[in-house]
Amino acid sequence: MASQSQGIQQLLQAEKRAKDKLEEAKKRKNKRLRQAKEEATADIDQYKLKRETDFRRIQTSIMGSQGNLAVKIEEQTTEKMQAYNSNYQKFKEKVVKELLELAYDVRPELHKNFKNKQ
Template sequence: MTSQSQGIQQLLQAEKRAKDKLEEAKKRKGKRLKQAKEEATAEIDHYRLQREKDFRHKQSNIMGSQGNLTSKIDEETIAKIRDLTSNYHKNTERVIGQLLDEVYGIDPELHVNYAYTI
């Protein structure tokens, strides 16, 4: 009987060692998963920061060029307004003179369809 109880004891100890090894393996697996998750999160953060930096750089290039276009358009508009104003002041008297000539320069004449009867 002692050999049976010794056999049972050995089986129980072997079962306990197997259970301990299994728990240890689960803990190692959990640690590896946690470490992999942390590494992935760090890599994702690094990638996100890099992409945001690239985006800001491109955005500043585009917005900077739009700002230059806006200032160029404003300068051209001011130049056109200045030209129109100077042309207005140059031609005002000439146009008014032409209008007055048309209004006051009336040559009375008979209409073509007027039947002259004597």
């Protein structure tokens, strides 16, 4: 019976060692999984940051050029408006004078298709 009790003790100790080894293996596995997850998260964050940086650079170049176009269009519009106002002021009196001359200087003439029936 003593040998049987000693055999049971050995089995219990072996079972305990196996259980401890299993727990250690699970801990190592969980630790590796956690580490892999952290590395993957870091890689994802780094990739995301790179893509956002590229996006912002491209967006800035596109929006910057659109902003420049808007400024150029505004400048051109201002220049044309000034030119039109200048021409208006320059030729206003001359045009009004010519229009008044045409309205006041009426010369009655027979139309070229008029046939005299005499």
